Amino acid sequence: METNINNPVKHNGKTMAGIIIVIIGGLLLIDQMNLFFIPDWLISWPMAIIAYGLYMGAKYNFKKAIWVWLIVFGTACLLTDNINDADRVVWPMAIIGLGAWMVMKHSRHAGDQYHEPTYKA
Template identity: 50%
Template sequence: MNNDIETSLNPNNGKAAAGVILLVIGSVLLIRQFDFFEVPDWLFSWPMWMISWGLYMGAKYNFRKPSWILITLIGVACLLDNNIDNADRIVWPVAIMGFGVWLVLKPKKQKEEYYFGNKKETFHFDKAAEPEA
């Protein structure tokens, strides 16, 4: 019986995501140069760069780390705020409330330590994923 726990991430995920993002950006820039159709100005704004960076970070870590969500949502909130009149009256309160809900509903992680001979191993378990006894 093999009890090895594999925690390594695929190192090529980040490279593939970066490659796809660069292909999309290059394609849009090329289309913009040939004037096939009008590219909106918001497509190259700093909130879109934040959204792209958040999605890249999510893809790099298989969407397991929650930091990509925060970066992406801040980018979306700023994009809406910049492009819709009086959106700041609604966007930022909703964003703050959503962050509060996320903090409340975020599952707590349980840390357990085991000793194998003279070597100490630490395992992190999600309490929400643990079956009820």
């Protein structure tokens, strides 16, 4: 017998999307049949945004920032929907976090681009 440890199976984006759709469909079916208790927040639009963010991260090997944005936005919406008066704290913290991320990202790139001028005598 021969094993293919060195050649892992590669999944493309369509395969991952299909797997996610099958999981979502299975959760919806279980919820409709009342087989198990599934919390309401688990099957909601903020969780769909979070799942899509994870999908986008996996699709681009977590190199593009869009997955972070989607997960943060979905989490903020999930918290404000399920915790009383959370919107008073969550959205200002999200805005502060966004500003801090922008400052840190731009200051890091600015330091990379700066070079001391060299003068020839």
